[in-house]
Amino acid sequence: xxxxxxxxxxxxxxxxxxxxxxxxxxxxxxxxxxxxxxxxxxxxxxxxxxxxxxxxxxxxxxxxxxxxxxxxxxxxxxxxxxxxxxxxxxxxxxxxxxxxxxxxxxxxxxxxxxxxxxxxxxxxxxxxxxxxxxxxxxxxxxxxxxxxxxxxxxxxx
Amino acid sequence: xxxxxxxxxxxxxxxxxxxxxxxxxxxxxxxxxxxxxxxxxxxxxxxxxxxxxxxxxxxxxxxxxxxxxxxxxxxxxxxxxxxxxxxxxxxxxxxxxxxxxxxxxxxxxxxxxxxxxxxxxxxxxxxxxxxxxxxxxxxxxxxxxxxxxxxxxxxxxxxxxxxxxxxxxxxxxxxxxxxxxxxxxxxxxxxxxxxxxxxxxxxxxxxxxxxxxxxxxxxxxxxxxxxxxxxxxxxxxxxxxxxxxxxxxxxxxxxxxxxxxxxxxxxxxxxxxxxxxxxxxxxxxxxxxxxxxxxxxxxxxxxxxxxxxxxxxxxxxxxxxxxxxxxxxxxxxxxxxxxxxxxxxxxxxxxxxxxxxxxxxxxxxxxxxxxxxxxxxxxxxxxxxxxxxxxxxxxxxxxxxxxxxxxxxxxxxxxxxxxxxxxxxxxxxxxxxxxxxxxxxxxxxxxxxxxxxxxxxxxxxxxxxxxxxxxxxxxxxxxxxxxxxxxxxxxxxxxxxxxxxxxxxxxxxxxxxxxxxxxxxxxxxxxxxxxxxxxxxxxxxxxxxxxxxxxxxxxxxxxxxxxxxxxxxxxxxxxxxxxxxxxxxxxxxxxxxxxxxxxxxxxxxxxxxxxxxxxxxxxxxxxxxxxxxxxxxxxxxxxxxxxxxxxxxxxxxxxxxxxxxxxxxxxxxxxxxxxxxxxxxxxxxxxxxxxxxxxxxxxxxxxxxxxxxxxxxxxxxxxx
Numbered sequence: 065x066x067x068x069x070x071x072x073x074x075x076x077x078x079x080x081x082x083x084x085x086x087x088x089x090x091x092x093x094x095x096x097x098x099x100x101x102x103x104x105x106x107x108x109x110x111x112x113x114x115x116x117x118x119x120x121x122x123x124x125x126x127x128x129x130x131x132x133x134x135x136x137x138x139x140x141x142x143x144x145x146x147x148x149x150x151x152x153x154x155x156x157x158x159x160x161x162x163x164x165x166x167x168x169x170x171x172x173x174x175x176x177x178x179x180x181x182x183x184x185x186x187x188x189x190x191x192x193x194x195x196x197x198x199x200x201x202x203x204x205x206x207x208x209x210x211x212x213x214x215x216x217x218x219x220x221x
Numbered sequence: 222x223x224x225x226x227x228x229x230x231x232x233x234x235x236x237x238x239x240x241x242x243x244x245x246x247x248x249x250x251x252x253x254x255x256x257x258x259x260x261x262x263x264x265x266x267x268x269x270x271x272x273x274x275x276x277x278x279x280x281x282x283x284x285x286x287x288x289x290x291x292x293x294x295x296x297x298x299x300x301x302x303x304x305x306x307x308x309x310x311x312x313x314x315x316x317x318x319x320x321x322x323x324x325x326x327x328x329x330x331x332x333x334x335x336x337x338x339x340x341x342x343x344x345x346x347x348x349x350x351x352x353x354x355x356x357x358x359x360x361x362x363x364x365x366x367x368x369x370x371x372x373x374x375x376x377x378x379x380x381x382x383x384x385x386x387x388x389x390x391x392x393x394x395x396x397x398x399x400x401x402x403x404x405x406x407x408x409x410x411x412x413x414x415x416x417x418x419x420x421x422x423x424x425x426x427x428x429x430x431x432x433x434x435x436x437x438x439x440x441x442x443x444x445x446x447x448x449x450x451x452x453x454x455x456x457x458x459x460x461x462x463x464x465x466x467x468x469x470x471x472x473x474x475x476x477x478x479x480x481x482x483x484x485x486x487x488x489x490x491x492x493x494x495x496x497x498x499x500x501x502x503x504x505x506x507x508x509x510x511x512x513x514x515x516x517x518x519x520x521x522x523x524x525x526x527x528x529x530x531x532x533x534x535x536x537x538x539x540x541x542x543x544x545x546x547x548x549x550x551x552x553x554x555x556x557x558x559x560x561x562x563x564x565x566x567x568x569x570x571x572x573x574x575x576x577x578x579x580x581x582x583x584x585x586x587x588x589x590x591x592x593x594x595x596x597x598x599x600x601x602x603x604x605x606x607x608x609x610x611x612x613x614x615x616x617x618x619x620x621x622x623x624x625x626x627x628x629x630x631x632x633x634x635x636x637x638x639x640x641x642x643x644x645x646x647x648x649x650x651x652x653x654x655x656x657x658x659x660x661x662x663x664x665x666x667x668x669x670x671x672x673x674x675x676x677x678x679x680x681x682x683x684x685x686x687x688x689x690x691x692x693x694x695x696x697x698x699x700x701x702x703x704x705x706x707x708x709x710x711x712x713x714x715x716x717x718x719x720x721x722x723x724x725x726x727x728x729x730x731x732x733x734x735x736x737x738x739x740x741x742x743x744x745x746x747x748x749x750x751x752x753x754x755x756x757x758x759x760x761x762x763x764x765x766x767x768x769x770x771x772x773x774x775x776x777x778x779x780x781x782x783x784x785x786x787x788x789x790x791x792x793x794x795x796x797x798x799x800x801x802x803x804x805x806x807x808x809x810x811x812x813x814x815x816x817x818x819x820x821x822x823x824x825x826x827x828x829x830x831x832x833x834x835x836x837x838x839x840x841x842x843x844x845x846x847x848x849x850x851x852x853x854x855x856x857x858x859x860x861x862x863x864x865x866x867x868x869x870x871x872x873x874x875x876x877x878x879x880x881x882x883x884x885x886x887x888x889x890x891x892x893x894x895x896x897x898x899x900x901x902x903x904x905x906x907x908x909x910x911x912x913x914x915x916x917x918x919x920x921x922x923x924x925x926x927x928x929x930x931x932x933x934x935x936x937x938x939x940x941x
Contacts, residue, residue: 080472080500087500091447096439097432099622100499101573102654106879109573137432149430156422156845159853160294161429162436162573162622190887194879196573196623197294198856200887202849 066130070095071139081127085119086110088126089136097137097165101194108193111166112136118173120192137165140172147213148172151206159197167193171207180211243278243394245353245402275346276305276353282377282391284311287321289342291333291594292425293572293621293628294853295908296846299423300339301346303842307416308350308409310374311390313424323596323616332595334629334738336809336906339842343904351406359403360396361388411840411901420845425620437592437619440579442647448640449502449651450480450491451509452660455520455872456733458513460490467508468494473501476644477509482636483606484662484735486698489632493640499651506653518733520872523666527564530668530688530730534562539686539726540704546722548672551682555674559761563753564933565746566866567666568739569882574622575657580637581647586613587638592621594629602631603638625857626738630662658882659874663867664739665690669750674722678762680773682722685709685751688730692737701729711744711806711913712751719773734869740857741909744808748913749862749920749934752804756921757930766921767792767803774805782814782837782898789896790816790833799830800926804917809906811838813851815914817922827923827941829859829891834911836895839902847907848895854911855893860885862916866935 068075070093077092089098089112098121101109105120112121113135114128140146144153148171151157158164167190174181174189181189186207195203277285286305292298302316321328330341354374361379362369365386372381380387411418428434453459465477476495481488494505552558578591587609593599596616604614621628637650652660667689674681691705704727717723739745759769771783786803787793795801800819805812818830834851841847865882868875876882895911920931923941931941 079498083498083500087498091498091500094441095432096435096441099436099573100438100575100651102879103503104654104878104880107573107884137430140431144427144431149427152430153422153426156426156849158294158423158426158429159296159849160292160573160621160623161425161434164429165432168430187888194573194884194886196571196625196857196884198853198885198890199849200856200885200890201852201893203887 066126068093068126068129068134069132070134071136079126081125083126084122085112085124085126085129085134086121089121089134095136095138099162099165101163101166106194107163108166108170109163111169111193113169113173116173118170137169140168146172147210147217148175148206150213151209154209155202155206157199157202157206159199163193163195167195167203171203171210175207175210175214179214181207243353243356243398245276245349275349276309278353278390278394280391280394282315282389283317284309284315284390285317285319288318289321289328289331290338291618291621291624292320293333293592293594293624295338295850296423296843297333297338298425299421300842300846302424303416303421304343304346305350307414308347309354311377313416313421315377318424320618322618323600325597331597332629333624334594334626336811336908336910340810340904340906343840343842347408348406351408352402355403355406356397356400357390357393359400360393363396364388417842418844421843423846434620436574436622437579437590438574438577438622438651440590440619440649442579442581445579445647445649446475446495446497446644447499447502447651448493448495448648449499449506449653450493450636450656451506451511452489452491452656453513454659455513455515456735457487457518458490458515460492461512461514463492463512464510465492467510468505471496471501471504471508473497474505477505478643480636480639482632482639483602484632485630485695495640495644495648502651503653515872518872521732521734522870523868526666526732526869527668531562533688533728533730534668534670534686537728539728542704542706542708542725542727544724545717546682548682548684548722548724551674551722552672552684555676555681557675557761559671559673559675559754559757561671561754561757561932563669563671563750565667565749566934567734567868568664568861568865569658569661569867569876570625570627570739571657571882571884572621572623572625572627575654576628576633576652577650578634578637579647579649580634580641582638582641582645585609586615587641588615588617589634589638590617590619591634591637592619592624592628593634594621594624598629599631599634603635606635607638607642625740626742627662630737654878658876658878661874662695662735662737664745665692665736667746669747671750671754673754673758673761675758675762678764680720680758680762683720684724686726686728687747687750688728689746690731690734690736691727691729692742694731695735695737705743707743707747709747710742711747711808713774713779713805713807713812715774715776715779719775740854741808741912744806744909744913745858745861748804748806749916752806752914752917753920753932756802756917756924770803770805778837778900778902779812782812782835785896785898786814786816786833786835789835789894790818792816800922800924802918802921802923802925804914804921806910806913808910808913810903811836811905811907811910813837813910813914815918817915817918819919819922819926821926826939827926828938829919832891832893832915834893834895834914835898836911837898837900838905838907838910839900840904841897841907844897847897850907851895851911852893854909855915856885856890858912858915859889862919862934863936863938864889
């Protein structure tokens with residue numbers, strides 16, 4: 065048995081330690097917000113946070129996550145109100161939406177590390193996430209908006 | 222009349238008698254454009270009907286709408302209820318939208334393709350919702366003993382104007398359900414719209430930002446198994462034998478067997494590994510040893526394909542789709558003629574959600590859940606293949622993680638149904654990215670030969686010929702005797718009025734490669750050839766490319782579109798060191814003009830500075846969704862023009878995953894500005910028409926800047 069801490073909840077799963085974290089989260093834990101896109105760390109649809117760092121769960125062995133803190137899209141905020149989620153909704157960023165769990169998880173690390181990112185910073189941080197619907201212009205715009213929302217939140221808190 | 226229909230009718234009637242809801246739907250008489258509106262409560266007198274409860278209002282005033290089309294990113298989940306809410310006079314937030322099951326008797330054509338959802342249904346949807354509103358108003362008026370003229374509807378209530386009394390819709394549905402649907406409903410003028418035409422936020426965004434939207438891959442059933450299929454690396458390979466020893470040793474792998482799924486009119490073989498997790502199934506698949514028989518089909522390679530196409534274009538006239546005047550004579554006698562060849566590549570749809578499907582076969586029926594663009598085609602196909610009555614094949618729609626045409630076909634649900642039947646349990650089949658990239662079907666690669674005669678600045682004749690696979694061939698399985706119906710797709714109709722001699726012909730060309738619709742279909746490749754060629758004609762005629770289009774697109778609608786693109790792009794104010802290119806294409810009843818601006822960076826490399834697009838889709842619902850679709854189409858077109866292509870070598874696809882079928886990324890995207898024309902023409906498509914104009918606008922801009930003409934896609938921006 066492997067003990068996983070996902071979104072501050074503990075799950076005991078019976079899995080091969082080499083199973084990618086992606087499939088453990090999706091098939092064994094049953095959280096399906098994290099997506100399968102390529103299986104080879106090319107597209108970013110499967111990005112989750114492992115101890116606060118963005119990792120591609122399709123190439124991260126579940127054994128490596130044992131006893132660590134995993135955050136998935138379902139745990140990004142309690143009420144779908146992370147500044148990025150609010151901005152995504154305000155700008156209607158997603159089209160099909162499939163890649164956006166990964167987009168948001170990548171963007172969340174960027175925004176935490178760099179509260180005021182430039183276009184170049186955004187391009188650099190988000191270059192690992194493919195969107196076949198081509199929502200990139202809106203992703204850029206929404207990250208800027210989220211940065212503003214984050215600042216407002218900090219000043220009111 | 223069948224028992225099934227009688228019992229359904231009784232059910233509907235009982236629903237109404239019990240006084241729980243107002244259900245309004247359409248009656249689809251075979252293929253009528255204008256649907257008759259039916260009130261489920263009193264539909265008893267109508268012979269032989271199946272009704273779709275398109276709008277359902279219950280006693281709590283809750284409105285449920287069944288979306289008959291797929292949501293694959295294009296926005297039907299928002300735009301369909303936005304139409305209904307307008308005439309029904311309800312708030313968007315009070316509408317619950319659900320995906321309809323596949324059922325053509327109830328919903329008519331459900332194939333989400335051809336950018337058709339709004340343009341083929343908006344008139345009926347407006348009429349239906351206005352009818353429901355009028356029935357609720359009449360029910361209220363009857364209760365109060367006043368005339369309907371004294372009442373109006375607003376935000377889910379009927380209000381009596383003189384007294385200010387009001388009922389919410391829920392209080393009226395029982396009475397309304399006993400009324401005859403009124404005829405001669407007056408629809409609102411566009412200027413009176415409160416919702417239509419407004420950039421409302423999409424209702425599906427919140428569930429796409431917290432992981433709760435259920436895509437095909439997210440569907441889970443109790444006791445569901447997972448399956449992966451090893452497929453032939455070579456097109457049409459058949460299994461000679463396989464060794465499953467190693468695969469069966471993977472913990473969690475339960476069964477390995479052969480499966481044979483239909484791809485249009487042919488069949489494909491594979492070895493399926495069934496397991497208790499996707500990972501175990503994928504591990505097992507890797508360890509299979511399969512011996513393939515690759516005989517019986519040509520082991521095709523890309524250079525041969527294009528060489529043959531281009532030879533054929535020089536030798537054959539082909540089958541004419543359209544011919545006016547005598548372009549042959551005009552070109553033969555022309556003083557100044559052009560004769561040029563353009564080439565466009567095969568492409569994969571590569572939706573972010575790989576193909577997948579859940580099936581549960583239960584002896585006398587099979588139920589399917591998946592990312593499906595064409596539910597009734599899947600229903601037809603599985604019904605025929607598994608020999609089950611149509612109504613025993615239940616197709617449930619999920620959100621689609623992209624479709625672009627690929628998810629309109631039946632192979633992956635068919636495969637899932639066969640596997641579930643074999644194992645006697647529900648199963649989810651997951652295609653890997655490699656399966657998705659190497660199996661097709663693909664957008665066909667096409668070569669074009671374009672000829673023109675130009676005299677004293679006037680276009681005397683245009684002669685277009687294409688050689689490339691015909692998607693209809695794959696669907697029918699028969700040798701076609703008429704020209705590809707899409708040979709002139711993308712070309713604007715007003716040119717036929719101003720240019721005397723024009724022809725479009727198809728030189729038939731087939732290979733064993735399965736091909737199918739890819740976003741904007743033939744316009745995506747025709748547009749490059751025809752709009753590049755017009756640019757070359759403009760230069761040959763010593764005319765500004767924008768002026769040439771203005772001169773030959775003489776109708777008012779085209780002129781307004783040209784005015785707009787010229788204005789927003791600053792076409793006339795362009796500077797010396799900037800390259801500007803224009804292209805205008807039409808498909809699925811919408812016309813799009815694009816201008817691309819390029820310049821050289823500090824290292825002398827050509828870069829895209831800006832893209833402007835103007836969409837004329839006539840009557841429209843949500844301008845923000847339209848802008849998003851055009852932005853996305855431009856990004857997809859940028860990839861297909863400058864980044865990726867599918868190539869074949871010895872009967873195998875060379876690309877396997879995003880490391881060698883590279884996608885545009887955020888770093889590749891220039892600023893894109895989209896404008897939507899305002900007019901009252903019939904609604905046109907939105908999801909696809911923004912794509913075709915981009916590639917020619919880009920290459921025309923590069924010519925403007927550098928004098929270098931690009932006639933073959935894709936090309937590498939870095940090496941221009």
